[in-house]
Amino acid sequence: MNYQTLKLVSFSPTGTTEAILNAIAQGFNPGDLITIDITRPKQRSQPLLLATDDILLIGVPVYMGRVPEVIGPWLKTLHATNTPTICVVVYGNRVYDDALLELRDIIIGNGCLPIAAGAFIGEHSFSSSETPIAADRPNPSDLALAESFGRKIKDKLLTHPNPDRNCLISPPGQIPYRGETTLWDVDFIAVSPACNNCQRCSSICPTAAINPQDSRQIDHKKCITCCACIKKCPTQARSIKPGPVHDAANRLHTNFKAPKQPELFY
Incomplete structure (x- = not known):
């Protein structure tokens, strides 16, 4: 199969996931790049249909160890036919729990073939100058690794141009998935x-x-x-x-100071 089009799908409210995906895409260097930003509500109004010669690069932030519930309905509309896919989650230096496994399982159910996956670190949404949490991540080292990841995936496809279900990656995680998907109802x-x-x-x-x-x-x-x-x-x-969000920021700042490193799966 001659794969020419890379479709980059991101849900990235603060831009960290988008930055990682752009670096991966730069390393992959596709013939054609189509960017699909599903961060705003109107951008999730249309389903995504993937052609047989597309490659999908999809990334989401980790919310409470899970794929963000708000994009669940849109993800269910994605339709593919054995589309090679790169799954990415970005988390704020705590843990990504089962989010990468969950994302993989969702897109397999929609006809995708996850051939690679990565868990990267981005500045936590609760991070501030008072309570920095993975501040300024992804940093240049993260982005360089993401770009290298993209090159290696392209090399993998050149070596194995017709992936099948035997090529599926197996990221860590548990079923039933851990973590909480219910949104906080809090004035913060x-x-x-x-x-x-x-x-x-x-x-x-x-x-x-x-x-x-x-x-x-x-x-x-x-x-x-x-x-x-x-x-x-x-x-x-x-x-x-x-309040509770500020308290959570303090706990994260105190308990997760040691920088985590990206984890990649081929």
Whole structure:
């Protein structure tokens, strides 16, 4: 099979997953690259149909050790026919638990052939200057490894151009999957007077949880605590207020200081 098109699918509220996938794609150096960003709600309105000569590169952040529940319905619409696939999860230096196995299982059920997978580290969504957690990850070393990973996968396909189910990777994990998929319903975002209601936060929210007319109004039931609105606020008007999310940030900062390294599976 002459694979020409790499379809890159990312759910990446704060950009860390996207950065890793772009580095992998750069190493793979496909004839044609199609980027599909499913981070915003409208971008998840159309299913993805994969051709027989496509390659799929898909990446998601780890939420409580699992694939983010919010993209579950879209993932179920993905349709492929033995499409070689690279699965990637990005986690905030704690653990990725069963997320990589879960992502692999989901896409196998949709007709994909996961031939490679990786668990990379990205700055945790709760990370801040006060409580840094994997700050500035992925770093240059992470991105260089991701690029090398892409080159090796391409070499693998050149050597074995017609993968089948015997080529499927087996990442670590348990079934039933561990971790929690239920969203936190918590009021945790403080908005300071520096907010000028520019609506940047509303436009980037992956669940449309922020009122587009008044960005101080947040639907806590929709919020997935990705903190994209905090990290990308142009006036730095948003922060994590005292409470359970702030407490979790403190625990992560204290207990997971030692830098984890990416894990790759071929």
